[in-house]
Amino acid sequence: MSAVPDAEVAEAAAVGAHPVRDRLLSGGVEERSRTGCAPTAVDASGIAIVLLGTGVVGGALLKLLCTPAAARIRLVGAANSKRQQTDPAKLASRQLREQIRAEGDPRDNAALLAALDASGVAVKVIVDATANVSLAARHAEWLERGYHVVTANKALAGGELTGWRALQAATASGRAHYGDAATVGAGLPVLSTLRRLRGCGDALLTLEGVFSGSLSYLFNQYDGSVPFSTLLADARRLGYTEPDPRSDLSGEDVARKLLILARHAGFSLNADEVEVESLVPEALRGLSTEAFLERLPELDAPLAARVAEARERGHVLRYLARLNQRGHARVGLVEVPPTHPAARLYGTDNQFALTTTRYNTQPLVIQGPGAGPEVTAQALLGDVLALVGA
Numbered sequence: 001m002s003a004v005p006d007a008e009v010a011e012a013a014a015v016g017a018h019p020v021r022d023r024l025l026s027g028g029v030e031e032r033s034r035t036g037c038a039p040t041a042v043d044a045s046g047i048a049i050v051l052l053g054t055g056v057v058g059g060a061l062l063k064l065l066c067t068p069a070a071a072r073i074r075l076v077g078a079a080n081s082k083r084q085q086t087d088p089a090k091l092a093s094r095q096l097r098e099q100i101r102a103e104g105d106p107r108d109n110a111a112l113l114a115a116l117d118a119s120g121v122a123v124k125v126i127v128d129a130t131a132n133v134s135l136a137a138r139h140a141e142w143l144e145r146g147y148h149v150v151t152a153n154k155a156l157a158g159g160e161l162t163g164w165r166a167l168q169a170a171t172a173s174g175r176a177h178y179g180d181a182a183t184v185g186a187g188l189p190v191l192s193t194l195r196r197l198r199g200c201g202d203a204l205l206t207l208e209g210v211f212s213g214s215l216s217y218l219f220n221q222y223d224g225s226v227p228f229s230t231l232l233a234d235a236r237r238l239g240y241t242e243p244d245p246r247s248d249l250s251g252e253d254v255a256r257k258l259l260i261l262a263r264h265a266g267f268s269l270n271a272d273e274v275e276v277e278s279l280v281p282e283a284l285r286g287l288s289t290e291a292f293l294e295r296l297p298e299l300d301a302p303l304a305a306r307v308a309e310a311r312e313r314g315h316v317l318r319y320l321a322r323l324n325q326r327g328h329a330r331v332g333l334v335e336v337p338p339t340h341p342a343a344r345l346y347g348t349d350n351q352f353a354l355t356t357t358r359y360n361t362q363p364l365v366i367q368g369p370g371a372g373p374e375v376t377a378q379a380l381l382g383d384v385l386a387l388v389g390a
């Protein structure tokens with residue numbers, strides 16, 4: 001199924017490298033085309049963007065920027081965690097990630113914003129394809145300054161309630177838009193549906209489902225026959241996990257999505273009000289990402305025991321998120337019967353079951369792939385294009 005040989009995966013897991021991440025931008029199997037890529041001559045009615053993060057999702061977005069759908073978009077800056085590029089000729093490079101790594105300027109957000117200002121284009125967008133908390137903390141300020149923000153980074157909207165409130169205040173002025181489709185369901189139409197329902201006067205009563213693409217991928221397959229750690233390495237290689245997979249296994253990423261949805265529905269929940277079950281053993285919590293990746297097999301025994309217990313009862317394990325009518329929020333591993341809707345998912349499927357005042361006999365269910373570079377990058381592109389009504 002994978003395009004990456006197993007030996008390469010094993011080596012990558014050992015050193016903390018990432019074949020999909022590397023290939024997406026290396027100009028190797030998924031080379032950027034020069035033709036139509038990062039156009040330098042977009043007229044003033046076009047869109048200028050700065051891309052923060054050139055990893056799995058950012059890399060896939062760079063590929064989409066080379067397609068006709070992105071003809072109105074001009075890339076005026078791109079950055080990784082250490083370096084950045086704003087030179088138009090270099091931004092059009094086939095090897096943009098290597099270019100930035102080898103010859104990029106030191107990181108400086110002000111220079112990226114200056115590139116947007118100098119573009120002469122009215123619609124200026126900052127695309128955040130990182131998981132960086134400090135960058136997310138700047139979203140509200142950027143919006144207030146009139147830059148649109150399109151994000152896959154959930155750290156602000158799904159973080160502390162104060163951050164969420166700052167975001168609401170920044171968008172309330174209407175100066176700039178916040179494109180957040182990629183933050184929940186990797187672009188499945190969940191947030192847009194919830195906003196539409198609320199706009200019609202409907203109210204969310206309960207919410208339940210599988211909100212993690214990587215955990216869905218893991219538990220849809222895990223029956224104890226293949227070690228959990230092997231499946232996790234696969235999920236990471238395929239670009240489904242967070243930069244540090246403990247963000248998925250700890251429940252933190254699912255909790256963020258639940259908070260984003262709950263807050264959009266009018267529940268003012270703080271981050272510490274979500275009950276979270278972590279699947280990361282205590283001994284693996286304080287390690288560096290690289291050290292954690294070397295010790296993945298330590299995940300196997302506890303989960304093998306859990307799946308065996310569930311099987312004795314004729315059940316399967318699913319990592320579920322739940323919000324009840326009283327605003328109680330919980331994310332964690334649940335034993336469900338094979339007839340449960342969450343037991344019938346495939347691949348990275350997410351499932352969001354919304355019970356509302358008007359959808360109250362059967363929930364409104366949104367289901368489909370909930371992780372992966374292409375779908376997530378498409379969600380970002382869609383939010384960018386929506387700014388010009390495309």
Ligand SMILES: NC(=O)C1=CN([C@@H]2O[C@H](COP(=O)(O)OP(=O)(O)OC[C@H]3O[C@@H](n4cnc5c(N)ncnc54)[C@H](OP(=O)(O)O)[C@@H]3O)[C@@H](O)[C@H]2O)C=CC1
Pocket residue numbers: 021052053054055056057058079080081082107129130131132135152153154182183186213239240241242243370371372373376
């Ligand atoms: N993968 C998926 O399926 C989905 C991911 N997302 C979200 O997308 C985001 C990115 O995920 P993913 O692409 O998988 O992660 P990666 O680790 O592959 O990429 C993250 C990128 O962010 C860069 N970065 C980190 N800090 C900064 C910074 N301060 N300034 C600029 N760049 C920075 C990294 O730089 P460097 O290369 O130097 O490390 C890297 O290029 C996350 O928030 C994730 O939750 C959302 C939906 C689905």
Ligand SMILES: N[C@@H](CC=O)C(=O)O
Pocket residue numbers: 183185186211212213214215240241242248253370371372
């Ligand atoms: N790591 C996340 C990616 C999308 O947000 C997940 O597994 O769902």
